[in-house]
Structures are given as structure tokens and as C-alpha cells.
Amino acid sequence: MLLESNMKATKKKLIRITTVPISLDKLLEGQLKFMTTYFDVTAISGDDKYLKKIALREEVNYFEIEMTRKITPLKDLIAVWKLYWFLKSNKPDILHSHTPKAGIIGMVAARLAGVPVRLHTVAGLPLMEAVGIRRKILDVVERLTYQCASFVYPNSKGLKDIIVKSKYTSEDKLKVILNGSSNGIDTHHFNSEQFDSNEKEKLKVKLGILPDEFVYIFVGRLVKDKGIVELVEAFVNLHMKFHKVKLLLVGPFEQELDPLPESTLDSIQQHPNIITMGYQKEVRPFFAISDILVFPSYREGFPNVVMQAGAMGLPAIVSDINGCNEIVEEGSNGTIIPVKNEKAIKNAMEKMLLDKEYFSNLKQKARSSIVSRYEQKAVWEAILAEYNTHF
Structure with a gap:
């Protein structure tokens, strides 16, 4: 028709x-x-x-x-x-x-x-x-x-x-x-200033995120090709050392096309500091309450998620693949790590948590790097x- x-x-x-x-x-x-x-x-x-x-x-x-x-x-x-x-x-x-x-x-x-x-x-x-x-x-x-x-x-x-x-x-x-x-990327739409502190606080309370917790976010399909196995393993190990951290997973599972192993699914479902939101039509509120994007995908074209997160003022940890390593400039608006490397993910996540000056510098440049190149x-x-x- x-x-x-x-x-x-x-x-x-x-x-x-x-x-x-x-x-x-x-x-x-x-x-x-x-x-x-x-x-x-x-x-x-x-x-x-x-x-x-x-x-x-x-x-x-x-x-x-x-x-x-x-x-x-x-x-x-x-x-x-x-x-x-x-x-x-x-x-x-x-x-x-x-x-x-x-x-x-x-x-x-x-x-x-x-x-x-x-x-x-x-x-x-x-x-x-x-x-x-x-x-x-x-x-x-x-x-x-x-x-x-x-x-x-x-x-x-x-x-x-x-x-x-x-x-x-x-x-x-x-x-x-x-x-x-x-x-x-519509940088007016993807802008953290669209959300006031009260809105963000209400969502954090709803999700059980404490004010002093550092929030890592992934947005996308929860499948092996997106590096979810390595990300979950890295976070579980990170949490053993640092308790005031949360991992927010926003996106659908696709077990029929690219299934996650049972061990990864069990960790996602049972870990008290991993929050799953499923598919969300509106992702901006979740970026607004997060500190940094972790996107360890195996392959991409030119990922919208990395641009969206940057426009919302979030630095990014991304794998060294095409698209990701063009949007993120090492040490400027994020960091680039090897593909399929759980240890590298954990180390990068830990550095963002502990090195306040480094993280602050990345965050300061995150939005401007997107606005200037991808409007x-x-x-x-x-x-x-x-x-x-x-x-």
C-alpha cells in the first residue's frame, strides 16, 4: 500500500x-x-x-x-x-x-x-x-x-x-x-541540559543508583558481537575491588541471532550492580544519569551510540575498530582499547574511576568533539x- x-x-x-x-x-x-x-x-x-x-x-x-x-x-x-x-x-x-x-x-x-x-x-x-x-x-x-x-x-x-x-x-x-x-547527530536533541537535576535524581532513585556511585553505560543490542561477554566479565571483576559502581545495560537481547553464553546471562541477571533496561525508545535519560559509555563492540560501521553519548557529554571507552576509532580521539574525548580484551576494558574502566583529572578532561571535551564534526x-x-x- x-x-x-x-x-x-x-x-x-x-x-x-x-x-x-x-x-x-x-x-x-x-x-x-x-x-x-x-x-x-x-x-x-x-x-x-x-x-x-x-x-x-x-x-x-x-x-x-x-x-x-x-x-x-x-x-x-x-x-x-x-x-x-x-x-x-x-x-x-x-x-x-x-x-x-x-x-x-x-x-x-x-x-x-x-x-x-x-x-x-x-x-x-x-x-x-x-x-x-x-x-x-x-x-x-x-x-x-x-x-x-x-x-x-x-x-x-x-x-x-x-x-x-x-x-x-x-x-x-x-x-x-x-x-x-x-x-x-541532532546535538540539540542529544544534550544533557535537556534534563534537570530533579529528573535525573528521580531516575537514579528508581533504578537504585546511589548519589556517590559511578555509572558505566552500554547502549545497544546485548549480543556477543557488541562485546557484552567481555564487558560483563570486566565489570564483575571491577566490582570485586570497587563497590560503588553500577553497570547500566540499555538494549534488547537477541538470543536467536547472536546469543550470549549462559554464564554471561546469569551474571547480568543476578549481579546486584548490573541494571538491565531492555529496549528503550528514549535513551537520553539513561545517558543523563551515567558517567561514561563503554562500547567494546567487535565491528561497527559508524556507531550512533558513541556520537549520542558524546553529545550528551559522556566520554567513551571504545574498541579499536572502524567508526569507533574515528569518533573517539585517544586521550581527548575518550580512550581506545583492543578488541575482545576483558582486561583492557577493566583497566580502562578503573582508570576512569580513579584518575579524576584525566576523566574530567575527557568529559570537558566530549560534547564539543561531536558538535564540531557530526552535526x-x-x-x-x-x-x-x-x-x-x-x-
């Missing part, structure tokens, strides 16, 4: 497609509405009810195509066929895909349908953790996605380097927009400029 469009017939048609609607919702919030000033915009994803809600908010058309996040050849072919006929009927000028499965389906269908401008944003490479035959399949899919695209936008410099090194496509087909990121409106304008170069 399509929402009625109030766009003028003279506007060119732009399609934005993601595998699941939450990516449109969280990774591109506000950007689709911004583009409606210049294009007749259609959002494509699965889950008709959720997709419709996003389309209404962003004031765009929508079309539902169910896609999976797993290797499902038959379902993927059906999705390609359905998208192909939609594109043949609607004749868009640009199709811009995000997320791996929407990338391959979108780029193949758009090329077959003769869409003139086919753009794909790479915001991460899940295949980096794959091995064996699965890795070989995903490598082929990645190359085919880029082959069918007119242009590919890695959303970090490190991601671009990985793509070139892996020989997925030629370097002249790649471009990082501004300093990276797919959507930038959302500048990213939107740069993406619009990219679209216009094709006409």
Missing part, C-alpha cells in the same frame, strides 16, 4: 530501503522528511504496521517488502521479484539502500529494473565475524551488491579501507561523506549534494 503523496509531479523520485523498519526509524530518523522538500520519497522495508508509522512521521510514501536478516535464498528471490515489479511500475530516479540484505535485494532489483541511480550505504560488515562457507557466501553477496550499485558510501574511513583491502569493489566507486556517519543538518545537506551530482 502507498500513502497518498502530496509531492509535486516535477520532483524526482527517491526510494530509501532497509531490511527492517527499525533501521529507517533509528538510523535515518528525520532525514527522509528533510528529503521530501527536494524529492518524492518512498520508504521500503518489512513489517507493514511499523513501516506505516514511520512513513506517517516522516511524511513519505511507503511500500512493504518482507526481508530476512539471515541467508534465505528463496525468500530473497521473492523479495527481489516483488521489488523489481514495484520499480518497473513507479520508475524512481534514485534507489538508496541501507543494511546488507536490503542492499543486495535493492541493488539487484534496481539494476534489473533500469533505475538510473543506484546508491548503497555500508554501515557495517556483519560478514567480518563469519567463517567458512558462510563467509564465502557473504563475500560473494557483498561483491554483487557493489557491482550492481552506481556508487557505494561507506559511513566511515576505516570501513572504506576494509572494502578496498577486501577487493569488494574499486576505490573510485567509494566515498565517505564528510567525517562519516549515515545520519549525523546532523550538515550530514543531510552533504547527502543531498551527492544526490544532485547524479542529475
Whole structure:
């Protein structure tokens, strides 16, 4: 089903497609509405009810195509066929895909349908953790996605380097927009000044956080790839030495896709100083009551969470992976540690707790480092400029 469009017939048609609607919702919030000033915009994803809600908010058309996040050849072919006929009927000028499965389906269908401008944003490479035959399949899919695209936008410099090194496509087909990121950050919205001391105190009391406790926060999916196993182990060991600390975990478990071991789940559920909040649509209050972000992910594209935390005035402990090691500048707005290293996480957490001057200096620069490099409106304008170069 399509929402009625109030766009003028003279506007060119732009399609934005993601595998699941939450990516449109969280990774591109506000950007689709911004583009409606210049294009007749259609959002494509699965889950008709959720997709419709996003389309209404962003004031765009929508079309539902169910896609999976797993290797499902038959379902993927059906999705390609359905998208192909939609594109043949609607004749868009640009199709811009995000997320791996929407990338391959979108780029193949758009090329077959003769869409003139086919753009794909790479915001991460899940295949980096794959091995064996699965890795070989995903490598082929990645190359085919880029082959069918007119242009590919890695959303970090490190991601671009990985793509070139892996020989997925030629370097002249790649471009990082501004300093990276797919959507930038609304630094007015993500601002600790939006929350007064009374609000923060009430939330701390509700969660059982004492006034003199130091709060580490993680925001994201609670899965192995995000470094949760190492983070939980590091915190448990830290707490044995320092009792006035809390670990706040904000995000959903995904046991069906990337399960945590039972031992980690037991620690999360039973440890008195680990607080789990599950998925939260509004994460700002939790940043507002925390002292520092700990984000030991194994792989990322360009993590919004690190930018959000920085805009809220939080320094960050991040793993040395692309995206994270571009947002965080060592010793300026945070610290960078080795990947999959529980000891390094614990040591960094301990240093933040004990070295007050060091922590204070990082905190002082955290927000300004984000505002100066990743303001959302500048990213939107740069993406619009990219679209216009094709006409």
C-alpha cells in the first residue's frame, strides 16, 4: 500500500530501503522528511504496521517488502521479484539502500529494473565475524551488491579501507561523506541540559543508583558481537575491588541471532550492580544519569551510540575498530582499547574511576568533539549534494 503523496509531479523520485523498519526509524530518523522538500520519497522495508508509522512521521510514501536478516535464498528471490515489479511500475530516479540484505535485494532489483541511480550505504560488515562457507557466501553477496550499485558510501574511513583491502569493489566507486556517519547527530536533541537535576535524581532513585556511585553505560543490542561477554566479565571483576559502581545495560537481547553464553546471562541477571533496561525508545535519560559509555563492540560501521553519548557529554571507552576509532580521539574525548580484551576494558574502566583529572578532561571535551564534526543538518545537506551530482 502507498500513502497518498502530496509531492509535486516535477520532483524526482527517491526510494530509501532497509531490511527492517527499525533501521529507517533509528538510523535515518528525520532525514527522509528533510528529503521530501527536494524529492518524492518512498520508504521500503518489512513489517507493514511499523513501516506505516514511520512513513506517517516522516511524511513519505511507503511500500512493504518482507526481508530476512539471515541467508534465505528463496525468500530473497521473492523479495527481489516483488521489488523489481514495484520499480518497473513507479520508475524512481534514485534507489538508496541501507543494511546488507536490503542492499543486495535493492541493488539487484534496481539494476534489473533500469533505475538510473543506484546508491548503497555500508554501515557495517556483519560478514567480518563469519567463517567458512558462510563467509564465502557473504563475500560473494557483498561483491554483487557493489557491482550492481552506481556508487557505494561507506559511513566511515576505516570501513572504506576494509572494502578496498577486501577487493569488494574499486576505490573510485567509494566515498565517505564528510567525517562519516549515515545520519549525523541532532546535538540539540542529544544534550544533557535537556534534563534537570530533579529528573535525573528521580531516575537514579528508581533504578537504585546511589548519589556517590559511578555509572558505566552500554547502549545497544546485548549480543556477543557488541562485546557484552567481555564487558560483563570486566565489570564483575571491577566490582570485586570497587563497590560503588553500577553497570547500566540499555538494549534488547537477541538470543536467536547472536546469543550470549549462559554464564554471561546469569551474571547480568543476578549481579546486584548490573541494571538491565531492555529496549528503550528514549535513551537520553539513561545517558543523563551515567558517567561514561563503554562500547567494546567487535565491528561497527559508524556507531550512533558513541556520537549520542558524546553529545550528551559522556566520554567513551571504545574498541579499536572502524567508526569507533574515528569518533573517539585517544586521550581527548575518550580512550581506545583492543578488541575482545576483558582486561583492557577493566583497566580502562578503573582508570576512569580513579584518575579524576584525566576523566574530567575527557568529559570537558566530549560534547564539543561531536558538535564540531557530526552535526546532523550538515550530514543531510552533504547527502543531498551527492544526490544532485547524479542529475
